[in-house]
Amino acid sequence: MAVFEKTEYQERINNTKHSMAEQGVDMVITSDPANMNYLTGYDGWSFYVPQVVIISLDKEEPIWIGREMDVNGAKCTAFLNQNNLWGYPDDYVQTPLKHPMNFVADIIKKEGWTRKVIGIDMDTYYFSPRAFYVLKKELQNSKFVDTSLLVNWVRLIKSESEILLMKQAGKIAEKVMHTALDKIHSGVRECDAVASVFQAQVSGLSEFGGDYPAIVPMMPTGEKTSAPHLTWTDEPYKTDQAVNLELAGCRNRYHCPIARTAFIGKNPPAKLENIAKVTVEGINLTLDGIKPGLHCEDVEMIWRQFLAKHGLEKKSRIGYSMGLNYPPDWGEHTASLRPNDKTVLQPGMTFHMILGMWMESYGFECSESFYVTENGVETFAKFDRKLFIRD
């Protein structure tokens, strides 16, 4: 059963068609698993083989095309009529002889869509150059247009039901962060602490279970805090080191990322305590300043001006739109809280804002996932903003 009401999917499809008409395309083919889920409800770990959803202006429902063995999964999770589900046989899988996009082109021909203007996302995950060339070769009367992020932009403003799921993800994120802080102690292996975090993420709460976040937990310490995407080792955490905790809760593929910093040991350096205080003041101030009608770049400016008062400068992205997603990223690749981003904030937009300040040997970071309300913002997780001390 699809997670949302059929009417919600229909609204999403209508919004997508509206955007397609504006961009002058007759149909879009999307391989992004988050877009596929958004438009149909389809949810499965099958994106390691090519699969697409096609939306055409002249057809009410989307078409789902995937591997034959995944059609049952589509029946279980997508709201679509069964005659809009197509599965390619296994002899299309991982072979130089033919490609799943040959099958997709055949369906497009069967639907009589060979002379259409087709929108494609040229820079998305799970859509290869070969996939594109096969489509172009098979559909020589079609015109292909790069409509990168078209559906991602439709996803920007969340519905009430989506916000509800992200609030549930927020509750899971609170439990996950508590678990991480409970487990991190001197002598505990990194892998054991991270294992408990995974357990908390997937188990979720007694009222509702958790889902796998699109990014694994990051809990670097020592010199690895300057290498933000290294995963854990089986070395133990050590005393007198800071640990950056970049975690998330996930519910039905909707995320609430959250970051905090802990210091292992009784006596954190005064410098670390000081930058923690400054950063928390800055994040509070920035969150308080967000209102509908501001541009995304204005939010970054609040933080930058605050830093300048402390004699510091850092011109970079401090946040990004996020929500529904799959590995390898929970970000939506649309609006960013960064200089020159003119996106106007509106109620229902959802961001992960992550603020950090870095010294020579450690840093302090703190983040919030929030949605824009009529008057300001509300965070999905409620969790103290401070430096946590663990001995």
Place this chain on the structure above:
Amino acid sequence: MAVFEKTEYQERINNTKHSMAEQGVDMVITSDPANMNYLTGYDGWSFYVPQVVIISLDKEEPIWIGREMDVNGAKCTAFLNQNNLWGYPDDYVQTPLKHPMNFVADIIKKEGWTRKVIGIDMDTYYFSPRAFYVLKKELQNSKFVDTSLLVNWVRLIKSESEILLMKQAGKIAEKVMHTALDKIHSGVRECDAVASVFQAQVSGLSEFGGDYPAIVPMMPTGEKTSAPHLTWTDEPYKTDQAVNLELAGCRNRYHCPIARTAFIGKNPPAKLENIAKVTVEGINLTLDGIKPGLHCEDVEMIWRQFLAKHGLEKKSRIGYSMGLNYPPDWGEHTASLRPNDKTVLQPGMTFHMILGMWMESYGFECSESFYVTENGVETFAKFDRKLFIRD
């Protein structure tokens, strides 16, 4: 520090260069995180932004190019000289204005490689059509050749050190499967059982920790067993249902997948017990029949002929090469145990072989990950092959 000795990376690079010379290319650019790791040691969850390793016949070491903030991670994990690490600034990230492949092309120009024959994998994860077009546009004097899976084929035969890591992954897989069987009982929520499996995967053993497998645990039950890639829900497992457990252990990105089937309840249907017996007999027979010198297709034929004796037919892939990998797949997309695959089995090749038989309402499956030895095979995990009964 890189996981393997520098000499091992050098041998891998030499094997790759040998294959490049055979295929008539001067250099290869690979974006596959498993290939990047294989050739340099680089390991991080940074593949959600474009990154590449370049091997050129006229340069001893590979070049690593990634996001600036990930250069420190490359310093920590890759064996490369620091002057072979290049980081692109953050204003290349997720913007229509420029692309990380513009930066990659600039490095290629700086190296004087603008008139080379460049091998590209046209059908890999994490390399988009836009990435390819940018390279083509920036390097108009280069000739691009599709050398799909070139490095993947070099990965086919594992070294002793790789086999050692896969044996460790096998030990973790044993613990993971024990954990799953312990947790699965009537009334336990799927998410809680899967959470314990994640915990076991990442924690690993007291001697060495675990890593995140490239595919999340699959533990479907009831009608979902016919939809193999649906992930868990928060519904409880029910009595008198079979559960298919498709799990893995992972150590330093090397995998040991393992599948078993459990029945929840005191009295499994005689039909299920019967297909379990037949399938286990078949997997034992097939494993016993594998020897160096056979073709991959011969292995599938052993299983198919066994099935035929029981009046059954199923002509499909029953296994595939696997080892080092990242999400979304642990398979290497090279040799498959399937009809028409003429790959000759050699010692050091590693496969996941998964055999299953399906009735109307449930199925029985059982798999082994193994390496080919001088005389036959050895499985990485040692685990009973049978139908497990859980009440």
